[in-house]
Amino acid sequence: MSSSTSAVGGRQRMSAEDRKVVAGTMIGTTIEWYDFFIFAQAAGLIFAGLYFDPLNEGSPGLAQLVSWATIGISFFFRPLGAIVAGHLGDRIGRKTMLVFTLVMMGGATALIGLLPTYAQIGFWAPLLLILLRILQGFSAGGEWGGAALMAVEHAPVNKRGFWGAYPQIGVPVGMILATLVILVLRASMTPEEFLAYGWRIPFLISVILIGVGYVIRKRVAESPVFTEMQQRKAESAAPLGQLFKHNTKQVVLTALIFIANNAAGYLLIAFFSAYAIGLGMNPSAVLFATLLASFGWLIFTMYGGMLSDKIGRVRTFKIGYAIIFVWMIPLFMLIDTQNIWLYGIALFVLTIGLGLSYGPMSAMYAEMFPVHVRYSGISIGYALGAILGGAFAALISQWLLNKTGWSGSVAIYIMVLCVISFVGVSMVKETKGNNLRVKDVEI
Secondary structure, three states: OOHHHHHHHOOOOOOHHHHHHHHHHHHHHHHHHHHHHHHHHHHHHOHHHHHOHHHHHOOOOHHHHHHHHHHHHHHHHHHHHHHHHHHHHHHHOHHHHHHHHHHHHHHHHHHHOOOOOHHHHOOHHHHHHHHHHHHHHHHHHHHHHHHHHHHHHHOOHHHHHHHHHHHHOHHHHHHHHHHHHHHHHHHHOOHHHHHHHHOHHHHHHHHHHHHHHHHHHHOOOOOHHHHHHHHOOOOOOOHHHHHHHHOHHHHHHHHHHHHHHHHHHHHHHHHHHHHHHHOOOOHHHHHHHHHHHHHHHHHHHHHHHHHHHHHOHHHHHHHHHHHHHHHHHHHHHHHOOOOHHHHHHHHHHHHHHHHHOOOOHHHHHHHHOOHHHHHHHHHHHHHHHHHHHOOOHHHHHHHHHHHHOOOHHHHHHHHHHHHHHHHHHHOOOOOOOOOOOOOOOOO
16 A cells, blocks of 8 residues: 555554655645745835836826736636646646646746846836736646645545645745745845845746755655546546536635635735835834744644644634634734834734634645545635635725725724635534545535
8 A cells, every 4th residue: 555545544644755745735835925925025116116117107106006906916817727727637637737837837936037127128028027927826726726635635534634734834934935035135235236136036036946846746646536536437527517517605615715814814915014114114124023923824824724633624714713803903903003013913913813714724625525526626716715805905905094094994804804704614514524535525
C-alpha cells in the first residue's frame, strides 16, 4: 500500500511523501497572496502614476481609482478559471492542473515586473497590465480548489481539517514574504529609487517561488481518491453539467460561507495599512504590525483546522465569525487612536477570527461535494465567494469612509457580511467524517 493510500486509511503521522503533498498545496496559495499583497501596494503607490496618469488630465484622481480597480477586476475571471481548471481537474487529475495554474499565475506576476510604462509604450502599457492581472485571476480561480483537494484527499479521516489548513496558511505565509521583501527594499533604497525600479523587484522574485513550487508539485503523487475514481471508471462524462444539475445548493453555500472571511482578510492586506498611514502612522511601523498580524493569522489558521477535527467544521466556523463580528467596532476604535501598538493589537486579535473561519475551509468544502464534481464545485464556490467578499472590499470601505466620515461604517459593513456567512454555514449539516468517495453528499 502506498504512502498516500495508507494516509486515507487512517495513518496519523505524515510521511516524507505526505510532507511533499502539503508543501505542494501550500506553495500555490503562498504565491497567490504574495502576488496580491505586492500588487495592492503597487496599485496604491505606483501604478496610477506610471500606467494611468493620462486619465488625470480630464478628471483629477481618476487614475488612482482605476489603479485600485485593477485589483478587483481579476476576480471576475476567477470563476472562469475555476470552471476550466475544475472541469479539467475532475477529468485529468488534481496534480496536472496544479502545476499548470502555478506556472501561469507566477509567470504573469513576473511579467508585471518587466512591463514597460505608459511613457515608454503608450496605451499598450495599461492594457498589458490589465491583461496580466486578468491572467492572474484566471489562474488563481483554479489554484485553490486543486490545492485544497490534494491536501484533504491525502489526509487521514480524523486529520482532514489539520492537513487541509496547509493550503490555507499560504495566505499569511505569502503576506509574510511580501511584507519582508517590501520592508527590506524600503530600508535599502530611497523613495525615488523605489519608484523608479525598486517596485519591480518583488514581482520578479516570484520567479524563485515558481521554481520551488514547480519542483515540489512535480514530485507529488496524484490524489488517491481521484486515482481510485479513475480506476473504477466512475468519472463523470460531463462533471460541470452534473455539478449544476445536482449540487447548485452546495456551490451557493460555499460562496456565502466565504464572503465575510474573504472581505475581512482583504481589508487586513490592502485597506488597514493605507487607512493607518492616512491617519499619520509611520509606514514602516504599519508594515511591521502587518507582519506580526500575518504570523497570528498563520497560527490561528492551523489551529482552526485542528479544532475542526475535534469539534466539527460548522462549529469552528461559527466561533470564528462570531469573533470577527464582535471585534470589528473595537478594532476601528483602536486604530483611530493612531497608536501603533494598539493598531498592532487590533489586527492581531482580528486574525483569531480569520484563522478559525479559514482553517477548516478546505476540509469542509471537500466534504460537501461528491468526488466526480468536487474540484469544480469548491473552485467555483470559492471564486464566487471571492467576488462577493474581497474583490472590491477596499473600494467599498473607502467609499463608506468618504460618505460617512465614520470608520464604524466599515465595521458595520463587515459585520453584515459576517451575519450572511454565519447563516450560510448554519445551513450546512456537519461534514466532519463524510466519506470522500461517495457519489452523493447530503448537506
